[in-house]
Amino acid sequence: MEETIIKLRDVHKSFGSNHVLRGLSFEVKQGKTLAIMGPSGTGKSVVLRHIIGLMRADSGLVEVEGRDMTRLTGKELSSLRKRMGFLFQEGALINWLSVGDNVALPLRENTDMKEAEIKRRVTEKLELVRIPGTWDRMPSQISGGMKKRVGLARALITDPDIVLYDEPNAGLDPEISRSINDLIRDVQQKMRVTSIVVEHRIPCIRTVADEVLFLEGGQALVQIPPSEFFNSDIPRLVQFLGPDASARASALDQ
Amino acid sequence: MSLLSPITNLAASIGFQVELLGSVLVRVGSIPRRWTLISEQIFQSAIQTVHVVLLVGLFIGMIVSLQTGIELARIGQQDQIGTIVAVSMAREMGPFITATILAATAGSSMAAELGTMSVSDELSALEVLSIDRVKLLILPRIVALAIAAPLLTILCDTIGILGGGFVANSQLNVSWQLYADSAIEALTDHASLIALPKDVYGGLAKSVVFGLLVSIIGCSAGLKARGGALGVGKATRQAVRDAIIAIIVSNYFMTWMMYQA
Numbered sequence A: 001m002e003e004t005i006i007k008l009r010d011v012h013k014s015f016g017s018n019h020v021l022r023g024l025s026f027e028v029k030q031g032k033t034l035a036i037m038g039p040s041g042t043g044k045s046v047v048l049r050h051i052i053g054l055m056r057a058d059s060g061l062v063e064v065e066g067r068d069m070t071r072l073t074g075k076e077l078s079s080l081r082k083r084m085g086f087l088f089q090e091g092a093l094i095n096w097l098s099v100g101d102n103v104a105l106p107l108r109e110n111t112d113m114k115e116a117e118i119k120r121r122v123t124e125k126l127e128l129v130r131i132p133g134t135w136d137r138m139p140s141q142i143s144g145g146m147k148k149r150v151g152l153a154r155a156l157i158t159d160p161d162i163v164l165y166d167e168p169n170a171g172l173d174p175e176i177s178r179s180i181n182d183l184i185r186d187v188q189q190k191m192r193v194t195s196i197v198v199e200h201r202i203p204c205i206r207t208v209a210d211e212v213l214f215l216e217g218g219q220a221l222v223q224i225p226p227s228e229f230f231n232s233d234i235p236r237l238v239q240f241l242g243p244d245a246s247a248r249a250s251a252l253d254q
Numbered sequence B: 001m002s003l004l005s006p007i008t009n010l011a012a013s014i015g016f017q018v019e020l021l022g023s024v025l026v027r028v029g030s031i032p033r034r035w036t037l038i039s040e041q042i043f044q045s046a047i048q049t050v051h052v053v054l055l056v057g058l059f060i061g062m063i064v065s066l067q068t069g070i071e072l073a074r075i076g077q078q079d080q081i082g083t084i085v086a087v088s089m090a091r092e093m094g095p096f097i098t099a100t101i102l103a104a105t106a107g108s109s110m111a112a113e114l115g116t117m118s119v120s121d122e123l124s125a126l127e128v129l130s131i132d133r134v135k136l137l138i139l140p141r142i143v144a145l146a147i148a149a150p151l152l153t154i155l156c157d158t159i160g161i162l163g164g165g166f167v168a169n170s171q172l173n174v175s176w177q178l179y180a181d182s183a184i185e186a187l188t189d190h191a192s193l194i195a196l197p198k199d200v201y202g203g204l205a206k207s208v209v210f211g212l213l214v215s216i217i218g219c220s221a222g223l224k225a226r227g228g229a230l231g232v233g234k235a236t237r238q239a240v241r242d243a244i245i246a247i248i249v250s251n252y253f254m255t256w257m258m259y260q261a
């Protein structure tokens, strides 16, 4: 039996009168990847923010590695976060630091690593996300898809054990998208990383996910493997994915 | 309830600012490591303001000289103009004018920069990466203004006294020699070790406090900004308004402590 790394139980969250999460429960086991899908504005980013402790549930339980996120002291939270990677939907790059300095930031601030070693690791990560040689560019000078990849490099620079990706494919062309999906899968397999990927694109989910969770109305409608998900005859899923989803999904297998 | 809410809001924001200052104070040990960021901030706030400080300081000195000079000339006391301009620049005008200009320039840009970081998830990103935002963002700004404010104040004092001398000389028929002698005499204290009177170091002490107030208010407004570009605009406006109020109110109390007690 694999250990449960991420666990939500009956989580509720409202913003004023906007009741976003209404009793959401799910679990992710060690080394597994859960994809979260659902209509825009349904609370997918909000779920990720609860798991990393940027938001607090109004009620219910959010546990990471068996520890209640709301009960951790500042020190415990920060040492847990140092082992987690988070890719923000909009990249969230520090606007006054260059691309390379953004990626290097966690190493420079939180480790005693030598500058030469930092340079080597950052350069390697920038190559992995397919934007080599962009160290000196400023975030305002690069495209949305490039920002996303810098954010990804920054999230992965410390080789985290748990990674949360908010739409890693958004703004990328199909070719780059494929290489990013391969990267996410490599990260999982090499280091037995536990991850959650908020994603809409079928190819990405097929490549990286062990299970898919459909989030709507603040609850999980289903949490099933991708093969079942795309062949599902649950009317709401058919309606959301479109009639040819299973054909598109299986076309990818050939 | 609604009548009390401005007061509770004020108390809450002062509480936040005091907490922020406290969190900077416990980290003063990392000032040497942050020196690059601090010097960048000093450079930025000085570059943004130095021409304004020089221009405004010059005219303030000219105004003080003209106003008092006309009266003093009537009773034949022109030789006092230098003393009055020098003392009022050093005690009040220099620190106050410089701080107000800093509030409108450096303070507002701190609020805007940190506000932009807040609304675009950059502060959340630092939190998620377990990076100490006080060390990275707040400490450099606060230390920088505590250093830049007195330096700019010295410039403001100097150019104001020069401007006053220009007016005294050209419009009130006071010789440069007489003006300079009385100004220098007023700013020399033969009794004290450093040969500077309370007027000068009291004024500089005030300017350090003003620098701290402007930067703490600017930073906390920025950190608390929410809701996109609109929120950034609101934070900036608030920072400038609150900083100017804080400068004036604290000025009264510092003056009271220095010269009454």
Ligand SMILES: Nc1ncnc2c1ncn2[C@@H]1O[C@H](COP(=O)(O)OP(=O)(O)OP(=O)(O)O)[C@@H](O)[C@H]1O
Binding pocket: A015, A018, A020, A038, A039, A040, A041, A042, A043, A044, A045, A046, A047, A089
């Ligand atoms: N900080 C916040 N304050 C107030 N409301 C918020 C906040 N964050 C999210 N919301 C609200 O929560 C709901 C869910 O937002 P969320 O960003 O999680 O959607 P999403 O599923 O990620 O959508 P998308 O696919 O468009 O990214 C929205 O109605 C949003 O307005």
Ligand SMILES: [Mg+2]
Binding pocket: A044, A045, A046, A089, A166
């Ligand atoms: Mg989202």
